[in-house]
Amino acid sequence: MRMRDARRWRISYRALAGGQIVLGVLVPCMAALGKVPKTTAEELGPVVDWLVDFCERHTEWSVVVAAALIGIAQVLRRCIGSPKLWPTLHKVLDEFREDIFSDIAGDPLHEHRVTLFKRVQWGCHLPCLWRPWNGWLIPVIRSGHTTQSTSTVFPAPDAADKAQGVAGEAWKGSFVWIEGLPDVAGNATDEDTRVFAETTCVPEKWVRKHRPNRRSYGGLLVEVRGKPWGVIVLDSTNPTGLKPGKRKAFQNFAKNVGRILEGAQR
Amino acid sequence: MSEWLILNEPELEKVDPGESRQVKGVLVHVFMSPYDVPQAVRGRYDDERERFLIEFRYIGDEPIERREQDRHLALHVGKNSGRLYGVEIDVDTLRADLVALEMHIDQSHLFKSLSKAASSASGRPTEKNYRAVRNVISLKKDRLFAGLAG
Numbered sequence: 001m002r003m004r005d006a007r008r009w010r011i012s013y014r015a016l017a018g019g020q021i022v023l024g025v026l027v028p029c030m031a032a033l034g035k036v037p038k039t040t041a042e043e044l045g046p047v048v049d050w051l052v053d054f055c056e057r058h059t060e061w062s063v064v065v066a067a068a069l070i071g072i073a074q075v076l077r078r079c080i081g082s083p084k085l086w087p088t089l090h091k092v093l094d095e096f097r098e099d100i101f102s103d104i105a106g107d108p109l110h111e112h113r114v115t116l117f118k119r120v121q122w123g124c125h126l127p128c129l130w131r132p133w134n135g136w137l138i139p140v141i142r143s144g145h146t147t148q149s150t151s152t153v154f155p156a157p158d159a160a161d162k163a164q165g166v167a168g169e170a171w172k173g174s175f176v177w178i179e180g181l182p183d184v185a186g187n188a189t190d191e192d193t194r195v196f197a198e199t200t201c202v203p204e205k206w207v208r209k210h211r212p213n214r215r216s217y218g219g220l221l222v223e224v225r226g227k228p229w230g231v232i233v234l235d236s237t238n239p240t241g242l243k244p245g246k247r248k249a250f251q252n253f254a255k256n257v258g259r260i261l262e263g264a265q266r
Numbered sequence: 267m268s269e270w271l272i273l274n275e276p277e278l279e280k281v282d283p284g285e286s287r288q289v290k291g292v293l294v295h296v297f298m299s300p301y302d303v304p305q306a307v308r309g310r311y312d313d314e315r316e317r318f319l320i321e322f323r324y325i326g327d328e329p330i331e332r333r334e335q336d337r338h339l340a341l342h343v344g345k346n347s348g349r350l351y352g353v354e355i356d357v358d359t360l361r362a363d364l365v366a367l368e369m370h371i372d373q374s375h376l377f378k379s380l381s382k383a384a385s386s387a388s389g390r391p392t393e394k395n396y397r398a399v400r401n402v403i404s405l406k407k408d409r410l411f412a413g414l415a416g
Contacts, residue, residue, distance in 0.1 A: 173394070175284075175297040182292070195290045221299050226328025226346030244295075248275070251300040255325040 010083040016073040027066040030055040085264040089116065089141050092260065096253045097143040100246050104238055109144035111237040116141045116222070116257065117167050118230040119156050127153050137167045137231060152210070165202050170219030170231040177247060178217045180239045185213035215239035218247075220254045224262045232257065270306040270323060271406050278303060281401040301326050302349065302395040304402045309410040317354045320410060322399060324349065348392040350399050 034055035041052035093114045101112040117137040135157040154165040160172045169176045178199055182192035184207055197204040200217060218234035232254055236242060273281065281304075284297035304322035312319045321342070329345040330352070342352030403410065 169296075173299045173302065175299055177295040177297070179293045180291050182290070191290070195292055199289050199292045199294050221301065223301050223326050223347070226326060226344045226349065247297075251325065254300070258326055 009080050009086060013077055013080045013083045016077050016080075020070050020073045023066040023070055027059075027063055030062055031059050034059045082264050085260070086141060089257065089260060090143075092257065093141055093143040096249075100234060100249060100253075101236065101241060103243060104236075104241060107238075112241055113235050114143040115139050115233045115235070116230060117154070117233060119171060119228065131155075137163075137165075137171060140230070163201075164206075166200055166217040166219040166235075167231045167233050169201050170221050170233065171228065173221055173228075174219075175221075175247075175251070176217065176219040177242065177244070179242060181215045181217070183213075183215065185211050213237050216242045218242050218250055220250055222254050222258050222261070224258050229258065229261055268308060268310040270308045271409055272306045273304070273402065273405075277405055278305075280405060281398050298394050298398060301347070302392075303398045307402050307406050307410060309412075311357075312354070315354065316356075316358055318357045318411075320353045320355070320403065322351055322402065324351075347395075349395045350392070 033052055034057075036052045038049075038052070041049040093116065097109075097112065097114045100114070101107075104112060116139070118140045119135065119137050121135050122132050134155055137154040137156045139152065154163070154167045154171075156163045156168055156171045163169065163171050166176050166178065181196055181199065182188065184192055184196045188196070188207075188211075193204050193207050196212075197207045200207075214235040214237060216236045216239055220232050222229045222232055232250075234242060234250065282298045284295055286293065286295045288294070301324060303324070305325055306323040307320065308323075309318065309320045311317075317340075328347060328349075330342050331345050332340055332354075333343050334340045338356040340354040341350060342354070343349065344351055
């Protein structure tokens with residue numbers, strides 16, 4: 001699964017907007033044509049006559065269908081968000097990444113990352129298929145240009161106790177900060193796997209399967225107008241990659257992301 | 267007084283000291299969501315309502331609704347989060363001067379009402395927020411109610 005491909009979403013957003021305009025113009029034209037007198041239409045030729053006849057017969061249901069389609073397109077556009085939103089957020093994430101990991105600048109981008117997860121009620125990604133209605137945290141943007149493809153999603157059901165991962169913990173409303181995780185990327189001991197699973201709130205089976213090479217995490221809720229929207233997760237391959245002194249910066253960043261998302265929803 | 271009293275870092279740490287634990291060398295710190303911790307507070311007498319109003323400012327905002335708790339107390343609550351944005355106290359009816367008002371608060375009438383409101387709040391758990399609010403009031407009590415002294 002690839003996170004938000006800005007180009008693809010921009011095209012979808014504009015196609016939907018275009019569709020709305022076309023329907024908005026077409027249906028009134030049909031209604032107007034349907035009202036042309038039969039005699040006038042016949043005088044203007046067989047094509048116009050057929051067109052007027054067609055509009056007369058189909059205008060009523062066309063109005064209903066067009067209204068529904070315009071409404072659906074509006075909902076979809078709202079879900080996608082403004083085309084300018086995602087590139088802007090990506091830049092903001094990149095800048096924040098540079099700031100929060102400034103002490104270890106120079107490392108490859110993918111070693112210290114900032115990821116924005118959105119909470120969706122229905123998950124349509126592969127790992128969600130066993131219970132798509134469950135409520136999921138899906139990654140939508142990640143800093144940098146590498147490790148953009150990921151299959152990692154976390155359950156975030158209404159029963160918050162069943163939320164998983166640092167993302168899930170943040171979703172419950174806690175500000176989580178974890179340092180010094182054991183290395184479980186290679187041949188980890190059972191003890192290390194257990195400790196990693198316990199402290200990051202994931203099942204041991206998940207750790208054995210994914211073998212994450214992350215050694216420190218931070219997780220924080222993002223709200224939009226008082227409603228939980230998603231979470232931001234920081235991760236680093238460095239066990240001391242996240243400095244306690246950066247917590248305030250993380251809080252301010254989450255607040256600013258919330259403001260950007262709020263602006264996009266207006 | 268109507269100016270906001272902004273909580274500094276050490277004060278915010280007192281309001282939410284967080285929980286830290288160590289599991290086999292792994293340091294896990296869990297704090298409240300910063301959205302639930304008031305960043306500033308102010309107390310002022312609202313001439314229009316003839317009530318003393320304590321207001322809280324957070325890092326986020328949302329539509330607010332007023333909920334009457336009892337004859338002497340009303341809460342301003344976030345419509346979406348249930349978070350506490352203000353407390354209205356009917357100091358005139360209570361015939362409270364500064365001392366009496368503080369006693370009223372110390373005697374935990376206000377805090378009891380806050381706890382009751384927190385437990386009856388629907389939606390997201392707001393208990394932590396109400397706890398933070400109580401801590402903020404305790405912390406800033408002297409300056410908060412200074413306006414009533416005059």
